[in-house]
Amino acid sequence: ETGVTQTPRHLVMGMTNKKSLKCEQHLGHNAMYWYKQSAKKPLELMFVYSLEERVENNSVPSRFSPECPNSSHLFLHLHTLQPEDSALYLCASSQERGRITGELFFGEGSRLTVL
Amino acid sequence: AQKITQTQPGMFVQEKEAVTLDCTYDTSDQSYGLFWYKQPSSGEMIFLIYQGSYDEQNATEGRYSLNFQKARKSANLVISASQLGDSAMYFCAMREVENSNYQLIWGAGTKLIIKP
Numbered sequence: 001e002t003g004v005t006q007t008p009r010h011l012v013m014g015m016t017n018k019k020s021l022k023c024e025q026h027l028g029h030n031a032m033y034w035y036k037q038s039a040k041k042p043l044e045l046m047f048v049y050s051l052e053e054r055v056e057n058n059s060v061p062s063r064f065s066p067e068c069p070n071s072s073h074l075f076l077h078l079h080t081l082q083p084e085d086s087a088l089y090l091c092a093s094s095q096e097r098g099r100i101t102g103e104l105f106f107g108e109g110s111r112l113t114v115l
Numbered sequence: 116a117q118k119i120t121q122t123q124p125g126m127f128v129q130e131k132e133a134v135t136l137d138c139t140y141d142t143s144d145q146s147y148g149l150f151w152y153k154q155p156s157s158g159e160m161i162f163l164i165y166q167g168s169y170d171e172q173n174a175t176e177g178r179y180s181l182n183f184q185k186a187r188k189s190a191n192l193v194i195s196a197s198q199l200g201d202s203a204m205y206f207c208a209m210r211e212v213e214n215s216n217y218q219l220i221w222g223a224g225t226k227l228i229i230k231p
Binding site: 040041042043045048056088090092097098099100101103104105106107108109111 | 119146147148150152158159160161162165167206208210212217218219220221222223224
């Protein structure tokens with residue numbers, strides 16, 4: 001099993017659909033993250049969970065709804081998205097949140113296209 | 116103002132040559148960390164190297180080294196003896212304690228292409 005696994009790898013959805021992205025980490029980490037990566041823009045942090053509690057929510061529209069049922073799983077529920085939400089969504093985990101040295105371990109991302 | 120600046124949107128380098136990817140940062144924190152990540156076409160971000168603001172020596176990891184110039188606020192990545200598999204996007208990132216609550220702040224990236 002790879003460290004951080006994301007499914008699906010590719011998703012095409014209409015603006016009225018509801019879908020979910022799934023992330024699973026097998027590293028025993030306590031913090032998990034959702035990032036949005038758009039072309040030619042720096043990574044944008046969307047949400048941070050630490051020990052299953054949401055600790056960061058960076059002004060993300062309510063059409064994105066995260067869920068962290070346990071420390072190994074993270075979901076991003078999507079509904080009534082806009083075409084500008086098309087991007088690569090990256091999940092990451094780290095051992096814990098509040099360390100300067102702690103590197104993030106990323107999944108391969110879910111490429112989302114909103115029609 | 117941008118906190119992390121990567122001035123090279125793209126670079127072409129001949130295989131086996133060394134390559135330097137530029138990164139400058141802006142912070143008023145005394146304690147911070149600097150990271151480099153590689154993103155191949157598969158999409159996964161791969162951690163390469165870390166430099167702490169109080170580290171006196173430049174970080175090295177195999178063929179990767181970080182040229183840390185604190186007074187100039189520069190943290191350039193040096194890849195020695197480049198290989199075709201080094202072709203990827205490279206991102207510089209910074210973590211501050213006081214100003215950003217441990218969030219990683221990312222640069223826009225540099226696309227590196229290694230020519231055979």
